[in-house]
Amino acid sequence: MSNHPLGAACATRTDPFRVLEEIKRLTLERLGGLPGTLYGPIEDALALSATHVDRDAFQYEDQAALWSLRHQQAAQVMRYRQQLARGFDEFRTLRAPGRNYLTMGLLDESQLDLHIAGERVGEALTQRYQKSLEMVEARLHTLAGTLGLQNMVNPVGPGRLATAFVEAFDGVRIPAQLRGHLFGFYESALARVLDDLYGQTSHLLAQAGYGIERESAERVSAASEAASGANAGASGLGAAPSVTLEELRGLLHAWREGAIRPELFSAPHAPQRTLQGRRDLRVEEVVSVASLLQSEPTDAFARALAGSGELRAAIRERLGEGARRLGLSPDHTTIGRDSEDAIDLVAMVFESLFASQELHERCRRLYARLVLPYVKVALGDRALFDQPEHPARKLLDAITEACAGNNAETQFERELFERAALVAQRVAIEYRENMAVFEQAFAELDALLLQQRQRVFLQEERAAQAVHGRERLQHAREHADAVVGRRLSAQPLCEATASFLGTSWRHHLLQVLLRDGVDSARFAEAVALGDALVEADGLAARAEGRALATRLVALERAIGDCLGSSGQDDTAAQHGLVALVRGLAWPDAARAVHPLPPRADAEDDGEDRKLWLAGGTDTLPPQDPAVVQSLRALTVGEWLHLTDAEGKTIKAKVGWISPLTSRRMLVNERGSRVLVASVDELAALVAQGRLAAAAAPRAFSEALAQVGERLRRATA
Structure with a gap:
């Protein structure tokens, strides 16, 4: 431990690169050979399971895969050590990968399994060594500050160690049972050495003069409060009390x-x-x-x-x-x-x-x-x-x-x-x-x-893709409706022009928005078509036949493309164009300001309304700013207790945050969508006592907390 008082820095500090090299040496010394130590216990576990399970084909597959892995042991250890060293390189050069969100189609099923297993190991060890990690990372933050680095990734953090192990088996197909043993025994092997490794790392940093400065100390304190659930209670979300x-x-x-x-x-x-x-x-x-x-x-x-x-x-x-x-x-x-x-x-x-x-x-x-x-x-x-x-x-x-x-x-x-x-x-x-x-x-x-x-x-x-798709559709509809509505109300138009703008052009705008976006050249061209038709209607009203004919000839191809985007073939598009020209041919045709007609697909809105609470945020009373802020800070993967309309309480996870509306999609433990709501709507649920913070699903821990609450009520 450091002898320096809290908030004070050592007057002379060891060169930070030398300190990092020493921690790297210690890490490689303590962890570098771990992959090679796992195969003996795995072989024993497979032998034990073989005596109880009638699964000869699978057992043969596991044994064959284990034999193959054993013969590649040297290469695995080398790749693992390279990945451990790479973590320190990323720290020094700020090439921090951040959180990797797996993209569908980029990984085959076997590699996806490895990544999921690695994430589980990282999450379990992070929870187990949270207090030790807070101290190590606070001291590393002080060291990073001397190098002028604003951000850092802990090179000995559980997430980095899990990634190193996954990368050691890059491209290798491992059967399910063997994969479970491999990651399970790796987690157990890490658990036997991480206490000492984190203790020695923290001691090395403190001895080199990288103590916890005041800002880092406050960060450690805040993280400790978060771990205990104190911050959730203060924000109004509440949390299940911990029990000893x-x-x-x-x-x-x-x-x-x-x-x-x-x-x-x-x-x-x-x-x-x-x-x-x-x-x-x-x-x-x-x-x-x-x-x-x-x-x-x-x-x-x-x-x-x-x-x-x-x-x-x-x-x-x-x-x-x-x-x-x-x-x-x-x-x-x-x-x-x-x-x-x-x-x-x-x-x-x-x-x-x-x-x-x-x-x-x-x-x-x-x-x-x-x-x-x-x-x-x-x-x-x-x-x-x-x-x-x-x-x-x-x-x-x-x-x-x-x-x-x-x-x-x-x-x-x-x-x-x-x-x-x-x-x-x-x-x-x-x-x-x-x-x-x-x-x-x-x-x-x-x-x-x-x-x-x-x-x-x-x-x-x-579920996220489905909600995102519907939100994009709804967002595009609203934007297209706003563009059309402004043209229909800007000046009196004949029925043919108003009908074209309110149906075919409206649909064309929607399709272009979905395919190309609001900032695209195609959308600008689509909007220009509508403006040109409004101007053409004005020419028709003033009986400027020659100018009108010239304008319609110039617009013929654009109008055809517009009609074609609605799925009309060439014949139908020609009929639509003829109907528009016929309507514009009469200067004395009745003209009026037109309201935006109802959409033909309005029945689809019923599904949209199911994605969030009825009424929207405009009918909600003002919410507690502290609660709103804490909800806004929730990230993907955080868990909540949600009470549904029938009074049943379920565990729900933040599964996705909309980039369009910032709504949060909550999913249950099986990954099914249970609610999509805005932060204000979630805050209203908190105020009603229907939403509260929750720990990650751990059945035993939850049951133990409920036992404590049951006994507290009995002895109250």
């Missing part, structure tokens, strides 16, 4: 010890009290009982998850039966406080999952199999409730991602559910206090989930 294990245990103890209103619970559901004359079972004894039972039928747990009873009571009853079988009579023993904590928290987490996630009835048996294994994990490892990246939490998150909203309507959805059921069964059979079972089960399921995430990504892209 100690807080949960305190609430549980208060609940059990009677610090609640008695009328909240009936006698059968009341918390267990201390029983006189009975010793507490040791944690090891409870684990032994759970191990005895975990592979047996779990109908009682499935019934409890269906709402026919409390899961915590069902677990206690089942453990009591198992204790008798092991000679631990309930007449002389009872479950101790620590074991009670584990049982209650696991039960409440599973109940919250079924209360908050869209889980179908067939999921009950799948989750019921997992109850006792998770009780065992909770009994022996408190990190289950403290660490979002705990292997058992990651697996439950993955299983919930596979099952939530899965109606098994397609072959892929059925396969995904069957794979989730298979890994749940494996955990129930194999878990013997070895977390590798959870890691391997997660890697296998995540390989298939990567395909689902790709489908969600493509669904979001299609």
Whole structure:
């Protein structure tokens, strides 16, 4: 750590290029060989899965691909090291790539899978090492300032490390299960070294005189507040309160010890009290009982998850039966406080999952199999409730991602559910206090989930393209209508001219706007045609026949093109031209100022109106400026809680921001559009309590937060 006070810079600093070279050397030393260390654990994981899955063809494909990758190991390590070094080159030269939005058609499906897997690894590690990254990046910002760089990309940030790994396998096709293992074990390997790497990097920067100056310190403080959700609460969006294990245990103890209103619970559901004359079972004894039972039928747990009873009571009853079988009579023993904590928290987490996630009835048996294994994990490892990246939490998150909203309507959805059921069964059979079972089960399921995430990504892209297309159409219609309306109201026109301008010319303007844009030469020519026809109508009204004939001859080709853009063939276009000429041939024809006629395609507006809240922003009252500002700052990928018209709360992500209207398109976890609205309209939802900030979907973390809220209400 730096010895310099906050806000003070070292009087003498080491040459920044030398410092960067030292960090680069350290990074290559600690990470440079990682790709070559992954194949042994992957081979073990494939061998384990082969004993449980009847998928010989796929297993052969995975083994063959692994054999090929092993033979290219040296080249992969070299490319990986080159990519790590490239990150430092980009830092020095400001060749920052920024966020890469994948463009449809530029990557084949295999490469898209790699990029999606890399993004997931980067996001997971960024969340895990957020505080360490804030310190490192603040010091790097100070160093960048001495080089005159205004922006920078952290060369040792998780996103850059994920990109380096993806690029190491550029052009390589990797089967889904093997790809899941590859990125899963890479993430685990990084997790074992990043704490030290970030600590040493921060120390090197501080020792070289690049401490955190005041501006950077404020940035770190602001980022920390954002991570905790404080900024969302201040802006009025709100956020789910974070909860610690100690807080949960305190609430549980208060609940059990009677610090609640008695009328909240009936006698059968009341918390267990201390029983006189009975010793507490040791944690090891409870684990032994759970191990005895975990592979047996779990109908009682499935019934409890269906709402026919409390899961915590069902677990206690089942453990009591198992204790008798092991000679631990309930007449002389009872479950101790620590074991009670584990049982209650696991039960409440599973109940919250079924209360908050869209889980179908067939999921009950799948989750019921997992109850006792998770009780065992909770009994022996408190990190289950403290660490979002705990292997058992990651697996439950993955299983919930596979099952939530899965109606098994397609072959892929059925396969995904069957794979989730298979890994749940494996955990129930194999878990013997070895977390590798959870890691391997997660890697296998995540390989298939990567395909689902790709489908969600493509669904979001299609939804954004559809909305963008309709907005472009609506924008072009409004612009064309404004141009036509001004010509129709500028001077009295005969019916033939007004009809042509309000139909054929109007459609022509729309087509040119959509194809070429408002600033194009073609649009200028299209507008000039309308102005020329208005002038020609004036010539006709003044009986200037020769000038009118000359003008119409000069416009003949442009008028033909205009009629042709409406899909008319040459014959129909000639008839249209004749009708226009015939109308202009009579100087004494009635002339009037004409209103803009209704569009023939007005029925299409019904779909447009569905894209945003009815009424538009002109009917909304003024909104809280702080809320509007916070909503305007939302970026693509940020999550919100949205309550729909039926009162159901769903998680929605900002999937796209319109470049035309700045409206935000919100999509659900399956990538389907749920709402398109302006910032002011979203602010109105916030004011109604229908929109609030949310964390990225983590089923276990959400359930744990709901457990905390449930206990807070009970002890209020």
